[in-house]
Amino acid sequence: MNRIFSGIQPTGNLHLGNYLGAIRNWVALQREYDCIFCIVDLHALTLPQDPKELRAQTREVTAAYIAAGIDPEACIIFNQSAVAAHTELAWLLGCLTPLGWLNRMTQFKEKAGKQRDNAGLGLYAYPVLMAADILLYKATHVPVGEDQKQHLELARDIAGAFNRRYGIDFFPLPEPQIFGAATRVMSLRDGAKKMSKSDTSDYSRINMTDDADTVALKIRKAKTDPHPLPESEAGLEGRAEAANLLGIYAALSDASLAEAVRRFAGRNFSEFKEELAALAVGILGRIGGEMRRLVADPGYIDGILRRGAERARAIALPNLREVQDITGLLRA
Numbered sequence: 239m240n241r242i243f244s245g246i247q248p249t250g251n252l253h254l255g256n257y258l259g260a261i262r263n264w265v266a267l268q269r270e271y272d273c274i275f276c277i278v279d280l281h282a283l284t285l286p287q288d289p290k291e292l293r294a295q296t297r298e299v300t301a302a303y304i305a306a307g308i309d310p311e312a313c314i315i316f317n318q319s320a321v322a323a324h325t326e327l328a329w330l331l332g333c334l335t336p337l338g339w340l341n342r343m344t345q346f347k348e349k350a351g352k353q354r355d356n357a358g359l360g361l362y363a364y365p366v367l368m369a370a371d372i373l374l375y376k377a378t379h380v381p382v383g384e385d386q387k388q389h390l391e392l393a394r395d396i397a398g399a400f401n402r403r404y405g406i407d408f409f410p411l412p413e414p415q416i417f418g419a420a421t422r423v424m425s426l427r428d429g430a431k432k433m434s435k436s437d438t439s440d441y442s443r444i445n446m447t448d449d450a451d452t453v454a455l456k457i458r459k460a461k462t463d464p465h466p467l468p469e470s471e472a473g474l475e476g477r478a479e480a481a482n483l484l485g486i487y488a489a490l491s492d493a494s495l496a497e498a499v500r501r502f503a504g505r506n507f508s509e510f511k512e513e514l515a516a517l518a519v520g521i522l523g524r525i526g527g528e529m530r531r532l533v534a535d536p537g538y539i540d541g542i543l544r545r546g547a548e549r550a551r552a553i554a555l556p557n558l559r560e561v562q563d564i565t566g567l568l569r570a
Contacts, residue, residue, distance in 0.1 A: 242267055243377035243412075245276030245318065248295035249287070252302050254444040254522065255423035255433040258489045259383055265307040267381065267415075273313040274375055274550065275303055277543075280318045280325065281368070284361040285349075297539045298529070302446050304542070305528035314553075316546030318371065323554040328363070328370035330561055331396050334403060335366050339392055369393035373400075373409045374554045381415040383422075390414050404564050423486060426460040429478025447530060450523030454515040457483075462507040469503045471496055480507075487514050490521055 244264065246256065267273060277299045282292060296317050303315055318324055340346070343365050350357035360367075372380055372393050382390050390412065397409035425431040427442040434443070441459045448456070461479050468474055474481040487510075488498040502510045532539060562569055 239272045240270075240378040241375060242271040242273045242379050242381065242415075243276070243372050243375050244274075244381050245278040245281075245371065246299055247282045248277050248279055248292060248299045248317075249282050249285075250295070251443075252299060252446040253423075253433055254446070254486070254518075256302075257306060257446055257522070257525070258423055258486070260381065261302060261306045261308070262489075263381055263415075264303075268308060268313050271379065273308075274377070274553075275308060275313055275315050276371065276550075277315075277317040278368075278371065281364060284358060284364050296543075297536055298447070298533055300539050300543060301529045301532035302525075304532060305446075305525045310542045310546065314546050314549045315542055316550045317543050320543065320547035321374075321550050321554050323374055323551070323558040324367065324370055327374050327558055327561060328367040330565060331370050331373070331400065332363060332366045334399050335369075335392075335396055339395060340365065342388075343392070344388060365389045365392045366396070369396045372412050373397055374557055375550075376410055376557060377412050378410050379415050380412045383416070387414060387416065400561075406564060408560070408564065423489075424478065424482040426456060426482075428461065429480075429482045444518070444522060445526075446522065447526050448522065449526055450519045453519050453522050453526070457515040457518055458511055460511065462511075466504050466506055467502045467510055468499060471499050474499070483507075483510070483514060487517065490514075490517050 242264075244260070246252070246260065252261075264273065264275060277296050279292060279296050282295075300315060300317075304310060308315065340362060346357070346362055346364070347354075349361060368386075368389050369392060372390075373396070380390050380393075391414075394411045397411050400409055401407055423433045425433050425442045426444070441456050444453055444456050460483060462483070463477060463479060465477075467480060467484070468477065474484070484498045484502070485495055487493075487502075488495045491498070493501075502513075559569065
């Protein structure tokens with residue numbers, strides 16, 4: 239069976255964009271693929287983290303996976319740092335990754351900004367560790383957003399470089415799975431900005447831990463314009479907030495954007511928001527409640543992660559040992 243690998247950093251509150259852009263899609267994928275879903279806590283360390291918060295957020299992301307419908311018995315759920323083979327393989331792959339490839343990575347340039355000389359090596363070498371995450375399990379498919387597509391292309395390049403150097407067809411070239419336009423969820427207060435963990439506005443994003451009343455309130459307070467909803471998709475041009483809210487409705491109802499536009503054509507925003515709020519509460523209110531229940535039982539969460547790490551190691555270690563043999567490392 240084809241294998242999926244993907245993960246989310248345990249930094250900040252998970253929000254509607256994380257759910258629609260990633261986690262909800264993973265729930266569907268688990269029926270068709272051998273799935274490994276990771277909480278990539280080592281990646282989080284590329285920026286300063288409070289140790290206590292990092293542990294809590296690792297448990298929260300795990301709870302989000304399970305509350306959204308990922309089955310920890312059918313899939314492997316674990317935190318990256320629990321499987322040391324990730325960092326061991328990252329070193330081996332880093333030794334054959336040209337600096338020129340890493341210099342092209344736009345995320346490093348964006349995050350380091352004008353402080354590039356003060357940025358940590360981890361932020362620069364992050365894409366190599368991401369490649370190791372994927373290749374360690376010989377994943378064939380990786381669901382990614384547009385912002386991670388470049389890193390997956392690098393993982394394919396590194397896999398090809400390894401195979402060519404040692405004259406062996408060892409690593410598969412993982413294929414990207416990029417879902418549709420509705421996966422890009424924008425801020426509820428500014429339709430031109432992507433919904434973000436770092437946005438400090440109380441009403442800009444719907445967190446996955448929000449209760450039903452909070453979800454409904456945030457949708458009712460979402461920024462709109464004074465005009466009725468458009469009669470067609472063409473009418474969304476220049477109306478970022480309308481496009482965002484209709485896109486959210488379409489994604490939550492498993493409809494196309496065109497279908498959502500037709501359903502609410504010419505109606506006022508207040509009426510539309512009530513229907514959107516009811517839909518969102520029915521899905522996110524349940525998820526938020528289940529997340530809070532799971533987080534309140536850290537022993538259960540830790541047990542899921544521990545068992546997941548054991549299952550992950552059972553796949554990772556034989557692959558790492560093969561890589562060590564191929565590269566000529568002596569194993570006593």
